[in-house]
Amino acid sequence: MNTLKKIASCALWTGATGLFLLNSAWAALPIEHWTQTSGAQVYLVQSPAIPMVDVQIDFDAGERRDPATQAGLASVAASMVSHGVLAGSGPDEPALDENALGEAWADLGASFSAGAGNDRMSFALRSLTYPDLLGRAVQLAARQLAQPAFPVDIWQRERSSLQSALKEANTRPGTLAGRAFAQAVYGSHPYGYEMTETTLAKIEVADMQALYRQAITPCRAKVTVVGAVSKVQADSLVKQLLSKLPVDEKAGCAPLPAVPEVLPLSAASEQRIAFDSAQAHVLIGQPGFKRDDPDYFALTVGNYILGGGGFVSRLTHEVREKRGLTYSVSSGFAPGQHAGAFTIGLQTRPDQADEAVKVVREVLSNFVSQGPTQAELQAAKANLVGGFALLIDSNRKLLGNVANIAWNNLPLNYLDTWTRQIDKVTVADIQAAFARKLQPDRMVTVVLGGR
Numbered sequence: 533m534n535t536l537k538k539i540a541s542c543a544l545w546t547g548a549t550g551l552f553l554l555n556s557a558w559a560a561l562p563i564e565h566w567t568q569t570s571g572a573q574v575y576l577v578q579s580p581a582i583p584m585v586d587v588q589i590d591f592d593a594g595e596r597r598d599p600a601t602q603a604g605l606a607s608v609a610a611s612m613v614s615h616g617v618l619a620g621s622g623p624d625e626p627a628l629d630e631n632a633l634g635e636a637w638a639d640l641g642a643s644f645s646a647g648a649g650n651d652r653m654s655f656a657l658r659s660l661t662y663p664d665l666l667g668r669a670v671q672l673a674a675r676q677l678a679q680p681a682f683p684v685d686i687w688q689r690e691r692s693s694l695q696s697a698l699k700e701a702n703t704r705p706g707t708l709a710g711r712a713f714a715q716a717v718y719g720s721h722p723y724g725y726e727m728t729e730t731t732l733a734k735i736e737v738a739d740m741q742a743l744y745r746q747a748i749t750p751c752r753a754k755v756t757v758v759g760a761v762s763k764v765q766a767d768s769l770v771k772q773l774l775s776k777l778p779v780d781e782k783a784g785c786a787p788l789p790a791v792p793e794v795l796p797l798s799a800a801s802e803q804r805i806a807f808d809s810a811q812a813h814v815l816i817g818q819p820g821f822k823r824d825d826p827d828y829f830a831l832t833v834g835n836y837i838l839g840g841g842g843f844v845s846r847l848t849h850e851v852r853e854k855r856g857l858t859y860s861v862s863s864g865f866a867p868g869q870h871a872g873a874f875t876i877g878l879q880t881r882p883d884q885a886d887e888a889v890k891v892v893r894e895v896l897s898n899f900v901s902q903g904p905t906q907a908e909l910q911a912a913k914a915n916l917v918g919g920f921a922l923l924i925d926s927n928r929k930l931l932g933n934v935a936n937i938a939w940n941n942l943p944l945n946y947l948d949t950w951t952r953q954i955d956k957v958t959v960a961d962i963q964a965a966f967a968r969k970l971q972p973d974r975m976v977t978v979v980l981g982g983r
Contacts (some may be wrong), residue, residue, distance in 0.1 A: 535827070543973055563934060563944045571751030571785050572774055575938045577758045579927055583661045585631045585759030589677070589773065590939055593747035596722040596791050602735050603689060604727025606648035609682075609740040611690065613646040613655070617681040625675060630686070633676070642669040644676050645703040651869045653747070654937060657773070657979065658928075660860050661760045661934045681742070682737045691732060704952035705895050709813040709980040712803055716789035716976040717819060717873045734941035750774040751785035751812045756935040758927050794871040796818045797974045805980040812885040812981030813877075816892055821969050823860055823940045830965035833867060833957045836912045837904045838896070839863025839876060844911065848902075849893050851878065857888040863896075874970060882982025897972040903963030917951045 564576040600607045618625075618632040628636065637643055642659035655677055659669035702706045711726055718724025725731075757766045797818050821827065839847040840864045847861045858878045866872030876896065880888045904912070917943060924930045924947065937946050 544983045561947045572753040575756045580760045586927045587657040588756045589655040589933045594651040603725035610646040610648040614679045619679045619681040621870045634813045640669050644673045673774045705809045713815040714976045754938045758931045802977040809981045811879040812882040815877040815978045819871040820865045827965035829953045830961040834962035850856045874884040885979050899968045
């Protein structure tokens with residue numbers, strides 16, 4: 533490894549493991565926000581402690597926009613960008629295959645990746661900020677963002693690999709239980725779509741290119757920057773990153789088609805799925821809430837008490853400690869642009885599944901109707917507030933949190949006020965929020981395992 537690579541590797545590892553650690557003297561996390569002439573929105577946190585910068589670019593091109601018959605389109609398109617084969621655009625920017633692009637990033641000691649979730653497609657750049665490195669890293673990232681080649685031969689190779697992975701996943705009880713649960717909770721909503729061998733077979737390179745043309749454009753970008761750069765430097769960096777993306781002057785930035793909301797459940801449903809396994813997989817839940825819901829903090833604290841706090845949660849106490857029905861049980865919300873699922877999950881012996889379901893339902897019903905005790909509330913607050921620093925103790929973690937603020941249009945002082953918002957939650961707030969959001973008598977129950 534040459535000296536340049538050694539310096540880059542050392543600095544990037546240091547940044548990843550926490551030199552952004554907050555201390556009690558840090559009173560605020562100032563987030564600067566502006567909109568470029570292209571329409572791209574930029575969010576910046578200056579972090580001069582180490583010569584490094586992390587960038588995340590988000591577009592409304594997540595899996596919720598996949599056609600039902602091509603579930604997985606956004607995910608595989610992002611994966612193909614990550615694999616990295618660049619189309620050439622002239623003698624100064626020749627085409628690069630996978631090996632050449634990988635070597636180019638290694639020489640810079642930098643990285644670029646892409647991925648897709650339910651709501652967004654995201655691209656991430658990490659680089660040192662030394663002038664002789666950063667400019668070249670941004671230039672290469674701009675090419676990879678705007679000039680993915682989507683080679684047919686590589687797609688055929690990747691699709692074959694994915695087909696094999698799907699076949700293997702379909703032998704796992706967790707996969708089958710999760711699929712049945714998602715379909716029952718979400719119905720026809722895209723959040724319930726799942727890539728299968730059938731949908732994968734219908735995805736072609738032309739479909740990825742069409743998705744890219746429609747959604748990956750500067751005016752739709754939300755860009756988060758965390759690192760040792762000034763506002764002027766960040767603005768220039770973002771402009772260069774997006775400079776090669778095509779712009780449709782005629783269409784402008786017309787709104788993308790609306791995605792319907794997740795419908796509430798009208799009645800309870802239960803599925804018992806036979807599967808020869810030592811453990812039964814149990815999932816209970818319903819649609820939850822959207823990320824911008826005003827009940828967010830009350831639901832976050834309440835869920836920590838109910839089942840999100842690990843071994844200190846009420847579900848663990850009742851199901852594991854008092855009755856020995858499972859090793860672990862948890863609950864959680866998955867809020868997004870639409871109402872993500874509320875889920876309680878556990879594994880137990882097949883002959884104990886009925887009792888476990890009964891106990892979980894009783895605990896949940898009591899919690900929704902009565903809320904937590906004051907002692908449970910105080911313990912939850914202490915744990916959540918005490919652990920807050922660990923949520924933002926590195927550039928990469930902070931980047932994710934600021935990108936979350938940008939994507940969900942949260943207040944710019946959201947991180948500064950987070951602990952105060954948690955601290956002011958009351959027992960009455962939790963009880964009211966859970967009563968509004970959850971209907972224990974109309975939930976989905978999936979039990980997979982046993983005969």
